[in-house]
Amino acid sequence: MWDYTDKVREHFWNPRNVGEVENPDGIGQVGSLACGDALRLTFKLDENKRIKEAKFKSFGCASAIAAASVLTEMVVGLTIEQAEKITNQDIAAALGGLPEQKMHCSVLGEQVLEKAIACYRGRPAGAKEEKMICECFSVTDREIEKAVRENR
Amino acid sequence: MNRIYLDNAATTQAAPEVIEAIQTCFRETYGNPSSLHSFGLEARGVIESARRNIAGFINASSDELFFTGSGTESNNTAIKGIVYSLRGKGDHIVTTAIEHHAIHEPLHFLETQGLKVTYLRNDDNGQVDPDDLKKAITGETILVSVMHGNNEIGTLEPIKELGAICRERGVYFHTDAIQTFGHIPIDVREMNIDLLSASAHKLYGPKGVGLLYIRKGVQMTPLLHGGGQEKRLRASTQDTPGIAGFSRAVELAASEMEKEAGRQSRLRDKLIAALLEAVPESTLNGHPKLRLPNNVNMSFACVEGEAALLNLDMEGIAVATGSACTSTSLEPSHVLTACGMTHELSHGSLRLSLGRTTTEEEIDQVIKVLPPIIAKLRAMSPLYKKQGAK
Amino acid sequence: MNRIYLDNAATTQAAPEVIEAIQTCFRETYGNPSSLHSFGLEARGVIESARRNIAGFINASSDELFFTGSGTESNNTAIKGIVYSLRGKGDHIVTTAIEHHAIHEPLHFLETQGLKVTYLRNDDNGQVDPDDLKKAITGETILVSVMHGNNEIGTLEPIKELGAICRERGVYFHTDAIQTFGHIPIDVREMNIDLLSASAHKLYGPKGVGLLYIRKGVQMTPLLHGGGQEKRLRASTQDTPGIAGFSRAVELAASEMEKEAGRQSRLRDKLIAALLEAVPESTLNGHPKLRLPNNVNMSFACVEGEAALLNLDMEGIAVATGSACTSTSLEPSHVLTACGMTHELSHGSLRLSLGRTTTEEEIDQVIKVLPPIIAKLRAMSPLYKKQGAK
Ligand SMILES: Cc1ncc(COP(=O)(O)O)c(C=O)c1O
Ligand SMILES: Cc1ncc(COP(=O)(O)O)c(C=O)c1O
Numbered sequence: 064m065w066d067y068t069d070k071v072r073e074h075f076w077n078p079r080n081v082g083e084v085e086n087p088d089g090i091g092q093v094g095s096l097a098c099g100d101a102l103r104l105t106f107k108l109d110e111n112k113r114i115k116e117a118k119f120k121s122f123g124c125a126s127a128i129a130a131a132s133v134l135t136e137m138v139v140g141l142t143i144e145q146a147e148k149i150t151n152q153d154i155a156a157a158l159g160g161l162p163e164q165k166m167h168c169s170v171l172g173e174q175v176l177e178k179a180i181a182c183y184r185g186r187p188a189g190a191k192e193e194k195m196i197c198e199c200f201s202v203t204d205r206e207i208e209k210a211v212r213e214n215r
Numbered sequence: 216m217n218r219i220y221l222d223n224a225a226t227t228q229a230a231p232e233v234i235e236a237i238q239t240c241f242r243e244t245y246g247n248p249s250s251l252h253s254f255g256l257e258a259r260g261v262i263e264s265a266r267r268n269i270a271g272f273i274n275a276s277s278d279e280l281f282f283t284g285s286g287t288e289s290n291n292t293a294i295k296g297i298v299y300s301l302r303g304k305g306d307h308i309v310t311t312a313i314e315h316h317a318i319h320e321p322l323h324f325l326e327t328q329g330l331k332v333t334y335l336r337n338d339d340n341g342q343v344d345p346d347d348l349k350k351a352i353t354g355e356t357i358l359v360s361v362m363h364g365n366n367e368i369g370t371l372e373p374i375k376e377l378g379a380i381c382r383e384r385g386v387y388f389h390t391d392a393i394q395t396f397g398h399i400p401i402d403v404r405e406m407n408i409d410l411l412s413a414s415a416h417k418l419y420g421p422k423g424v425g426l427l428y429i430r431k432g433v434q435m436t437p438l439l440h441g442g443g444q445e446k447r448l449r450a451s452t453q454d455t456p457g458i459a460g461f462s463r464a465v466e467l468a469a470s471e472m473e474k475e476a477g478r479q480s481r482l483r484d485k486l487i488a489a490l491l492e493a494v495p496e497s498t499l500n501g502h503p504k505l506r507l508p509n510n511v512n513m514s515f516a517c518v519e520g521e522a523a524l525l526n527l528d529m530e531g532i533a534v535a536t537g538s539a540c541t542s543t544s545l546e547p548s549h550v551l552t553a554c555g556m557t558h559e560l561s562h563g564s565l566r567l568s569l570g571r572t573t574t575e576e577e578i579d580q581v582i583k584v585l586p587p588i589i590a591k592l593r594a595m596s597p598l599y600k601k602q603g604a605k
Numbered sequence: 606m607n608r609i610y611l612d613n614a615a616t617t618q619a620a621p622e623v624i625e626a627i628q629t630c631f632r633e634t635y636g637n638p639s640s641l642h643s644f645g646l647e648a649r650g651v652i653e654s655a656r657r658n659i660a661g662f663i664n665a666s667s668d669e670l671f672f673t674g675s676g677t678e679s680n681n682t683a684i685k686g687i688v689y690s691l692r693g694k695g696d697h698i699v700t701t702a703i704e705h706h707a708i709h710e711p712l713h714f715l716e717t718q719g720l721k722v723t724y725l726r727n728d729d730n731g732q733v734d735p736d737d738l739k740k741a742i743t744g745e746t747i748l749v750s751v752m753h754g755n756n757e758i759g760t761l762e763p764i765k766e767l768g769a770i771c772r773e774r775g776v777y778f779h780t781d782a783i784q785t786f787g788h789i790p791i792d793v794r795e796m797n798i799d800l801l802s803a804s805a806h807k808l809y810g811p812k813g814v815g816l817l818y819i820r821k822g823v824q825m826t827p828l829l830h831g832g833g834q835e836k837r838l839r840a841s842t843q844d845t846p847g848i849a850g851f852s853r854a855v856e857l858a859a860s861e862m863e864k865e866a867g868r869q870s871r872l873r874d875k876l877i878a879a880l881l882e883a884v885p886e887s888t889l890n891g892h893p894k895l896r897l898p899n900n901v902n903m904s905f906a907c908v909e910g911e912a913a914l915l916n917l918d919m920e921g922i923a924v925a926t927g928s929a930c931t932s933t934s935l936e937p938s939h940v941l942t943a944c945g946m947t948h949e950l951s952h953g954s955l956r957l958s959l960g961r962t963t964t965e966e967e968i969d970q971v972i973k974v975l976p977p978i979i980a981k982l983r984a985m986s987p988l989y990k991k992q993g994a995k
């Protein structure tokens with residue numbers, strides 16, 4: 064099993080920026096094939112095209128919650144180009160490290176950010192994308208079930 | 216903060232009487248039980264009286280009882296011991312989909328060596344169908360292993376009936392009784408059991424002491440080879456203090472079991488009813504009636520188990536979960552999956568297992584604390600909002 | 606009567622500090638170390654700090670240390686684990702003629718499955734010749750196992766040199782250090798050891814707790830399959846109190862070992878000299894110098910060991926004849942036989958093994974009591990009379 068750093072605990076117990084940004088400029092949602100969890104990120108830019116606000120929702124373990132929480136803090140004030148450079152290693156480092164078995168939870172963070180940025184670049188965000196995002200997750204969900212079946 | 220321990224299925228706190236017995240033995244009976252001198256004689260006396268006591272508890276005779284170093288070792292010894300000794304006669308074992316890893320893993324190991332294993336399907340409540348067992352047994356079958364009570368969902372299996380089928384077909388029958396031993400009655404003769412595993416730390420005894428009941432006449436290859444202890448079936452200097460503690464734990468169980476099973480079942484049912492009522496989209500896992508007196512296992516949709524567990528821990532309440540995120544393999548509980556549960560629901564499963572010291576006040580506290588935690592986590596969950604909106 | 610315990614090679618009495626540590630752990634740290642909640646976290650803390658402490662004691666790193674349920678289990682795990690994992694590479698093991706049953710018996714079991722074993726000859730003092738090892742290793746050899754100190758005659762083997770040979774030949778080297786661990790210094794790096802077994806109850810720790818050191822990079826198949834404990838190498842709920850006790854025992858050993866080895870060697874040599882002097886036709890078994898600090902093993906011609914043992918027991922003095930484990934079988938010690946001893950002499954062998962609490966007064970008492978017992982038994986012996994008449 065694993066033991067968490069104080070930073071992970073702190074973010075898990077007092078997660079920052081839980082919820083959804085209103086009228087987001089970017090939306091991303093991912094599911095983890097490894098453990099079957101889901102993470103959703105929404106963000107909004109200010110007039111200088113810097114991230115003004117970011118929020119998350121998570122159906123995941125303590126690491127996933129902490130990773131998302133710290134990510135929403137890390138991206139604020141960054142340009143899209145800067146935010147894009149954030150890797151899961153950066154996220155884990157910001158948490159003082161993650162147990163090896165939980166590194167993939169920080170990968171969720173990196174992926175969700177990628178998705179949200181792609182969404183921002185691809186088309187203006189809106190209610191439609193939100194629906195599509197969910198459909199997309201159910202695809203992932205099916206993939207998970209397939210993976211589980213194959214692993215039996 | 217007064218902490219509330221509701222993880223007695225994982226392990227129990229040794230009873231004060233057990234600690235006392237261990238302590239006394241450490242101080243006074245420290246000889247090696249294999250030694251010829253009086254220190255050895257005294258140690259042997261402690262072990263043999265423990266053996267008689269524990270054998271009597273399950274209606275075995277004392278030469279059918281072997282002490283081991285853990286429940287896992289008992290299971291490994293039973294499975295590998297029968298396979299190595301009967302390999303000439305057949306290469307097939309029947310078990311169920313919801314056994315503990317300490318049964319599945321030795322079987323997987325033996326499968327790499329050519330053993331064939333049939334995993335019986337369990338119904339959604341976790342029970343196996345005796346008819347399925349009848350169909351699964353072939354001329355090649357050398358052993359059937361079905362657990363008495365499941366450690367995750369608490370479901371009890373129809374051991375006596377399964378044992379009778381095996382007896383009739385001339386196949387050895389093993390049961391992993393690690394969750395039931397000391398909690399509900401066991402009679403190895405009446406229940407047609409050939410081999411049975413138990414582990415002391417699940418009944419307020421010490422960790423690191425297990426037992427294997429082997430019906431007289433059953434031949435098997437040892438797992439630990441070495442000295443002549445335990446009639447050559449299990450070499451190693453015996454853990455006299457641990458065995459003395461196990462024996463004391465069994466004495467306590469013998470005197471309290473019936474009363475405790477009643478008391479804990481009542482608290483269990485109260486907790487289940489209250490949570491089903493207070494938390495929307497919650498379900499009970501395992502059999503509604505035929506379950507361990509101390510086991511509550513519930514799923515809360517769209518909530519991740521580890522997050523719920525850690526939130527409860529913050530409130531001083533210790534529970535377990537079958538979530539994939541907490542297993543080192545990142546797979547959801549094979550037990551919940553085998554009972555037909557979706558990935559999503561098994562993710563949000565919590566097991567609360569009561570014990571001898573669990574009080575009604577503690578249960579009330581859980582009933583108060585758990586629902587808001589679930590609500591808080593659902594508010595964070597990207598899945599729940601959607602469902603709520605439906 | 607104040608009893609004198611001189612069977613510390615069979616087992617030791619747990620030190621008061623060890624009992625205290627176990628007790629505290631039972632009371633306070635009772636969670637399952639695999640559990641995620643704080644009870645589990647605390648138990649994990651106890652185990653990992655024990656692991657670091659004990660690893661440091663033999664210059665290993667803590668991820669190379671695995672807790673088991675006995676010395677026998679450690680030996681079985683090492684031998685079977687290497688054989689099952691390297692069976693594709695070769696089918697030959699080298700060991701010595703005087704290993705403990707917990708090495709010989711797993712090997713005999715594997716021999717029935719096609720393994721080939723070379724048993725190196727030991728000289729009359731019990732030592733193996735490194736040149737013999739060099740000759741015995743073939744392209745098929747996958748493991749060499751030589752004990753560090755012999756449990757019967759106390760002889761120490763040239764582990765560092767043997768290990769170097771194995772390292773050079775690319776063969777894994779295991780040592781059964783169950784008699785030496787905590788008694789004389791061990792440095793697994795300096796001594797070229799790949800695998801090492803120890804057992805807590807031989808160093809004033811609890812029974813039922815062992816350890817296996819496995820050098821990083823050595824791959825092996827587990828013996829106990831099940832849950833993910835001990836990095837999947839040894840499934841079973843860990844015995845937290847036992848491990849805490851083991852750790853305390855190692856702390857005590859670390860601080861007292863040097864002093865105690867000196868003190869016990871002095872008493873040992875005094876006892877040997879006095880008995881050789883007082884009892885005609887008595888001989889020392891094992892190496893005169895390279896021996897365990899606490900081991901005295903002597904043969905008294907024409908005296909039967911058990912009779913001598915029971916006479917001493919009557920006087921409150923506990924000793925062994927051969928090893929405790931062999932006492933149930935009626936064959937003479939395979940160790941003494943391997944060292945070239947006649948049947949007759951090995952029959953009359955006594956092992957007196959000193960411990961931390963052994964006093965000079967106790968040794969004086971033995972020197973006073975033993976010679977008349979030998980004389981009395983010889984007066985009864987039809988063999989001795991003849992010899993005496995010569
Ligand atoms: C049903 C069952 N089988 C086997 C085991 C393994 O027992 P132990 O951890 O004592 O080796 C457990 C508990 O962990 C269990 O609940
Ligand atoms: C050299 C040696 N190896 C192995 C063992 C077996 O250890 P245990 O009885 O703790 O399993 C012993 C002691 O009995 C021993 O002295």
Ligand code: FES
Nearest residue numbers: 092093196199200
């Ligand atoms: S995960 Fe891709 S949109 Fe839902």
Ligand code: FES
Nearest residue numbers: 098123124168540
């Ligand atoms: S989200 Fe499943 S392990 Fe972290």
